Amino acid sequence: MQIQKDKIVAFNESLLAEHKDSLSQLSKKHQNLDTIIDTIAAFNIAIPSWALGAGGTRFGRFGFGGEPENLEQKIEDVGVINALTKSANAISLHIPWDIPKDAEAIKSKADSLGIQFDAMNSNTFQDQENQEHSYKFGSLCHTDKAVRNQAVAHNIEVIDYGITLGSKSLTVWLADGSNFPGQLNFRRAFENTLASLKKIYAHLPADWKLFIEYKPYEPNFYSMVIQDWGTSHMLAKDLGEKAYTLVDLGHHLPNTNIEHIVATLMTRGMLGGFHFNDSKYGDDDLSVGVIKPYQLFLIFNELVYGMENNPAKNPIPAWMIDASHNLKDPLEDLIQSIEAIETAYAKALLIDQKALESAQMENDVVASQRILQDAFNTDVKAILAEARLRNGAAIDPIATYRNIDVRQELINERGMNNAATGL
Ligand code: PSV
Ligand code: MN
Numbered sequence: 001m002q003i004q005k006d007k008i009v010a011f012n013e014s015l016l017a018e019h020k021d022s023l024s025q026l027s028k029k030h031q032n033l034d035t036i037i038d039t040i041a042a043f044n045i046a047i048p049s050w051a052l053g054a055g056g057t058r059f060g061r062f063g064f065g066g067e068p069e070n071l072e073q074k075i076e077d078v079g080v081i082n083a084l085t086k087s088a089n090a091i092s093l094h095i096p097w098d099i100p101k102d103a104e105a106i107k108s109k110a111d112s113l114g115i116q117f118d119a120m121n122s123n124t125f126q127d128q129e130n131q132e133h134s135y136k137f138g139s140l141c142h143t144d145k146a147v148r149n150q151a152v153a154h155n156i157e158v159i160d161y162g163i164t165l166g167s168k169s170l171t172v173w174l175a176d177g178s179n180f181p182g183q184l185n186f187r188r189a190f191e192n193t194l195a196s197l198k199k200i201y202a203h204l205p206a207d208w209k210l211f212i213e214y215k216p217y218e219p220n221f222y223s224m225v226i227q228d229w230g231t232s233h234m235l236a237k238d239l240g241e242k243a244y245t246l247v248d249l250g251h252h253l254p255n256t257n258i259e260h261i262v263a264t265l266m267t268r269g270m271l272g273g274f275h276f277n278d279s280k281y282g283d284d285d286l287s288v289g290v291i292k293p294y295q296l297f298l299i300f301n302e303l304v305y306g307m308e309n310n311p312a313k314n315p316i317p318a319w320m321i322d323a324s325h326n327l328k329d330p331l332e333d334l335i336q337s338i339e340a341i342e343t344a345y346a347k348a349l350l351i352d353q354k355a356l357e358s359a360q361m362e363n364d365v366v367a368s369q370r371i372l373q374d375a376f377n378t379d380v381k382a383i384l385a386e387a388r389l390r391n392g393a394a395i396d397p398i399a400t401y402r403n404i405d406v407r408q409e410l411i412n413e414r415g416m417n418n419a420a421t422g423l
Contacts, residue, residue, distance in 0.1 A: 001406070001410060003084065004077060007400075007403075008084065011396075011399070012389065015399075023113075023385075025326060026380075029320050030350065031137030033192075036346060036349045036350065037387050038387075039345050041388075041390050041391050043087060043319075043342060044088060044237060045276070045320065046088070046090040047321060047340060048091075048321065048322055050097055050420075051321065051324065052067070052068050052331070052420055053330065053419060053420020053421070055326050062326070063416075063417065063418075063419055064419075065407075065414075066409075071093075071100060071130060072208075074091065074420065075091060075110050077410075078091045078113070080333060081338070082114065082115065083196070083396035084400055085393050085397050086392065089115060090117065092115045092119050093161075094161075095122060095154075098183050098421065099161065103161070103165055114150065115165065117162065118167065119167065119169040120158050120169070121173070122158040122163035123407075124151040124154055124155075124175075129159070131150070132150060133150050136404035139151035139196075140152070140192065140193045140196035140197065140225075141193045142237040148155050152196050155200040155203075157169065159204060159208070169208055169209040170200070170208065171213055172213070173246075175219050175224075176189065176225040176226075176413065177222070177224035184223060184225075192236070194238055197243075198238075204242055208416075209272055209315070210236075210239065210243045210272075211246035213226070213230050213251070213275070214226045214245070214251060215248070216247075216312070218283055222370050229245055229265065231371060233245050236272075241411065244272020245272060245273075245309055245389070246267075247261060247273070249288075250279045250322070251275075251276050259298040259299045259302045262299055262306065263306065264376075266303075267312060269310075269312030269313050272315065272377040273318040274317045276319070276323070276337060276341055277324075277337075278292060278323075279291060281346060288321065288336075288340040288341055289330070293340065293343075295343065297344045297348060297375075301348045302323060303329070316320050322336060333400065339384060339389060341388075343380055343384065346383045347375050347376050351372060351377075352371055389412055
């Protein structure tokens with residue numbers, strides 16, 4: 001399905017007067033509002049192909065109807081999100097969950113909806129049917145060379161799929177690790193992983209990037225080979241200038257200062273990718289900003305500072321939402337996540353950087369805190385709405401989605417019993 005633009009415009013009409021009023025209130029207080037609106041209007045986040053269906057836990061999965069059954073339909077769903085927000089112009093594919101069997105057809109479908117292909121994701125954490133060697137005891141780190149070679153070959157295949165679609169990056173996340181002390185020789189596992197990554201890196205086209213994602217635990221609960229940003233950074237440094245660290249917000253032990261990690265990586269130009277989600281306990285994959293919006297704001301403060309003060313030439317990170325949807329309609333959930341990300345970004349853009357710097361230089365702790373909290377406590381809904389309006393999107397995407405009754409239309413089109421591929 002495709003959303004007709006006139007339906008968005010018609011619903012916007014009913015919200016326009018109130019929106020313009022809030023915007024003019026806000027612009028009285030902030031002179032640089034126009035620049036902030038433009039920055040938010042230009043911002044885009046990739047949607048993962050595996051987040052468009054109902055998620056689940058190891059205890060069960062509850063479908064909700066109208067789920068996309070194939071890659072074309074997933075691209076259509078991203079098209080729906082993008083039509084409403086104009087902030088989701090890319091999809092990130094996980095292989096083999098979403099193999100583009102006919103790359104040309106997939107590409108033209110995406111082109112017709114203004115959707116690009118963001119980072120490709122490899123999967124050596126599950127065994128596939130007819131696979132020769134098992135990843136039960138690891139993949140790129142495995143003690144057996146034949147298993148390592150198979151995992152390397154899979155990553156190379158993923159790069160090749162990406163080339164056919166116009167993607168420019170590969171994200172490697174490894175479940176490799178151990179469940180019991182003594183099971184794994186840490187140093188051998190690290191060296192095997194590095195040697196395997198070197199083979200993958202050698203296949204990377206000149207204009208591609210490799211993102212190395214880290215995670216402290218799960219599915220392995222004693223050790224993970226790439227457990228933290230330090231390990232990821234070491235590997236990336238050893239590989240070469242096309243390799244970067246990827247930060248997934250859910251991949252930290254409780255209370256980790258993620259904004260500090262972001263700042264440190266950007267100091268060296270090493271932050272390549274970003275996976276957004278939120279969590280209360282572990283890698284909960286909840287909607288972005290639902291538990292710790294202040295942390296998200298502090299992270300964006302470092303991202304904004306890092307992009308504006310960038311001697312190490314950190315590239316603009318590849319932004320992606322990496323969440324799971326057990327209860328909510330995933331399209332609504334993804335829209336909520338986009339809004340949370342843009343809210344944190346807009347608030348970070350409101351920070352008076354000059355005043356903050358002088359407060360910091362004078363060690364005025366109270367003033368520094370006030371500057372941050374003034375920005376955080378500002379209601380930025382009108383900034384987001386105006387950014388969308390300028391792009392021809394919806395003033396209120398969720399309300400518009402419900403008003404048009406998108407889910408019912410998807411159910412009419414696809415039926416009640418489809419299950420999208422993914423975790
Ligand atoms: C692993 O937890 C992860 O964050 C990686 O990015 C995977 O590709 C993705 O989740 C799978 O859902
Ligand atoms: Mn992730």
